[in-house]
Amino acid sequence: MTDTTVRSTGRLRGVLDRIAEARRGDSSESLAAVFLLIATLLALLWANSPWGWTYEAFWHTHISFTVGGTGIDLDLQHWVNDGLMALFFFVIGLEVKRELAIGELRDRSQAMVPLTAAIAGLALPAVLFLLLNPSGPEASAWGVVISTDTAFLLGALAVIGPGKAERLRIFLLTLAVADDVGALAVIALVYTDELHWIPLVVAILGLAAVWQLRRLRVWRGGGYLVVSLITWVALHESGVHATLAGVLIALLLPVYPPKRREVEWAAELTKRFRQSPNPEYARTARLGLDRAVSVNERLMRLYQPYTAFIIVPLFALANAGVALTGETLLAAATSPLTWGIVLGLVVGKFLGITGSTALLRRKLPPGLTMSQVAGGAALSGIGFTISLFIVDLALTDDEALADQARIGVLVASVLAALLGAVVFKVAPAPEGPSMELLRPVDPRRDHVRGPVDAPLTIVEYADFECPFCGKATGSMRQVREHFGDRLRYVFRHFPLDEYHPDARQAAEFAEAAAEQGRFWEAHDHLFAHADALDRDGLDAHAAALGLDVERLEEDLRDGDTANRVADDDIDARTSDLPGTPTFFLGVTGQTPTRLEGPHDAATLIAMLERMATAASPEAPRS
Known part of the structure; x- marks a missing residue:
């Protein structure tokens, strides 16, 4: 290889390292959580200002897209919830697929503890919620308490969590991915009211087309985009929540580390451009670099900033604006629905995750302590994004109950963050760098x-x-x-x-x-x-x-x-x-x-x- 080729290969490796850094979110998690928090506060201020009536009026403005006599007519809030949030769930699906293929979930034995904790953290909150809301329209909102907001969770961990807690962070990320899978399954299976079979068949054919594009080794995003839009429209018309299109498509996309021959070819194209700079060589070099990276990695890198800093904050702005009048606050304070959500998210998540992990504590990786897990479990009660999303699905026909549920989500998120801060504060602090070997010697591993x-x-x-x-x-x-x-x-x-x-x-x-x-x-x-x-x-x-x-x-x-x-x-x-x-x-x-x-x-x-x-x-x- 020439020096130019080596340098080009080094540049590609740098790109891949930045992709990995973006996936970990090391430098952006706190900032994304700040954006989400600001959007939530703006929504509450807007809804409770003298111009609060404009909040509902604005988000209920209808926009329609029609071709011939057929089209989709939604208000702005539902264009955000059903349309833009499909991209958010698409990114979640990309991360789930990556973790299953080459990430933390690839080794099922290492993932067993956080997976078990995730299941307990899904089930116990739902049980506690249903104890207070066993029947009636309120009972349909049990899905509100099952999910953790990954952005808020990791942002809060970065701010109030212990130092050198990378094991805890990996544990919580793995747990959050499994949590997302469970929440998405609940949305698909529980919150689909009726099915229209012809659009559903079209959606299935769209997913089959994505699969065929993968089999044909199509690596450019344009072909996937056209098929994905058709699939989203068909799934929306079928009665299944359209955001699931994003998840299903993401799970079908290929993910793999770069192949050596494609890296070499990308380096050769870059060498040609350097020797003879022109638009055609620039284009082929750019395409060569893109082809060396899997569609999954490229799309995650492309869309993560948009979902973290635009779509999710916009979702909060459209859904967190509850009018906090004396009447709504009194109704929430005496509502089993509100307290069921608080109980499920704050107590259920904490007990479910901590208790199940304690049973398997011998399988925890070195450096991860039960006090750290307890703090992370408390922060997992920040349900926010998907919780508000499910409120819109479960309580569509009763705005008063929906407001009580939203207040419950907001209160639970604040209490969960405070509980996490307290647990981390009272947890015994390490006295300094340990002089003992952290991981015992294991001949099966070492x-x-x-x-x-x-x-x-x-x-x-x-x-x-x-x-x-x-x-x-x-x-x-x-x-x-x-x-x-x-x-x-x-x-x-x-x-x-x-x-x-x-x-x-x-x-x-x-x-x-x-x-x-x-x-x-x-x-x-x-x-x-x-x-x-x-x-x-x-x-x-x-x-x-x-x-x-x-x-x-x-x-x-x-x-x-x-x-x-x-x-x-x-x-x-x-x-x-x-x-x-x-x-x-x-x-x-x-x-x-x-x-x-x-x-x-x-x-x-x-x-x-x-x-x-x-x-x-x-x-x-x-």
């Missing part, structure tokens, strides 16, 4: 050199591009030679992305080599060639190691290798490790503790000898 039951243990967190780690491999060799079968050496990943741009992909390469039983060969080879860890270098290393290149690329693309590296990385950052290499030393029956100070072979040997002697004074020295 890469271990030496007997797995050896009495002495060294765990190293390292980075293949770190020059100090490379030098430490020589020290490790001397230490292993000194102790022989008395020592097991464990290697874990801690790629320092901000300093070593190729370290993470080298770590993922090593994990993919491990799938072929060649981790330690790859480990030694990568440290010996730490100055050549770019894509070309890794290709050369794969050939030198005799790896099955096709299988290697498939393992790199399926998401498991990236998740495995990320797991070690999160452990390291949760433990507040100072950098690489970092060593933990231990003996049988004791948790390995972090080594501070020099890590040359003589120091490591002396420390382990002292630990062995202290643990078993009668044991002979080697």
Whole structure:
């Protein structure tokens, strides 16, 4: 590969990293929650101002689109709720599909605890709500209490949650995705009043067309857009809520990590444009870059900002405007409907999620505590967006009950945020960086050199591009030679992305080599060639190691290798490790503790000898 091609490939990797960052929402979650909060306050101020009558008048203004004698006539509120919110649910569907295919939900064993918590957090709130509203029109609003507002949840977590709570954030994200799936299923199955079969058949044919476009490997969004619009109209006319079109279409779209040959082709097109800048080469280079990324990733990247900063706040503006008069507040204060929503969201979510997680606490990942889960469970009572959405579906014919339900949602959201703040406040704060190894050594998971039951243990967190780690491999060799079968050496990943741009992909390469039983060969080879860890270098290393290149690329693309590296990385950052290499030393029956100070072979040997002697004074020295 030429330098230009390498740089172009690097640019594409940067684009993909930004997509991943957008999916995590690291820098935008709090801002999106602020936009949503501002829109809610504006709606309440508008509805309760001297011009409050204009709120209802404006949002009930009708707009129709007609072709011939057929068309759709909706008021502005329902164009937002049924039309624009379809895009919101489309983005939710994209995220669900991505998590199922290559994300947190791919490993069902790791997702078991948050999935169980999500189910309990769906069921218990509904049960508590129905205890207060067992019959009548109010009972139909039980779906209001089942969902969590992901934007508010993550925004509140960023503001009032504990520091270094990435495990909690992943737990809550996984829970929220499962929660969304449950809420969408309830909307589809419960809040569909009547079906019109001919439009429904057209909608099904539209979904089949999306599936066929996927089979034909259509990667540009235009074809999907036309079919999606037809499907949305057909589903709207069928009686099924039209927003579900967004979810169903998203679940059909392909998602995959970039394929190497498409990355190479995109780099070649970029090279041609650089050598001869012209509109045609610019167009083909742009299309080549787009094609290298799955439709799912591109559309999520495209639409997430619109849904987070425009559509969801606009939805709040159109639906949160309740006239808080003495009459409506008195009616809400004495309404089983209002209190059922508060009870379900605030108490039901908290008890359901915390209680079910407590039963499975042994399966929680390292660094995630029950006090953190309890705080996150409290924040999960912020139902807001989908709760208000279901209010509109469940109580369409009774505006007074709808207002009581909206007040319940608003009150519950405030109380849930306050409860979360209290739980996090009273939770025991960590005393400082722990010096003990966070995740116990597990031979089924960890890469271990030496007997797995050896009495002495060294765990190293390292980075293949770190020059100090490379030098430490020589020290490790001397230490292993000194102790022989008395020592097991464990290697874990801690790629320092901000300093070593190729370290993470080298770590993922090593994990993919491990799938072929060649981790330690790859480990030694990568440290010996730490100055050549770019894509070309890794290709050369794969050939030198005799790896099955096709299988290697498939393992790199399926998401498991990236998740495995990320797991070690999160452990390291949760433990507040100072950098690489970092060593933990231990003996049988004791948790390995972090080594501070020099890590040359003589120091490591002396420390382990002292630990062995202290643990078993009668044991002979080697």
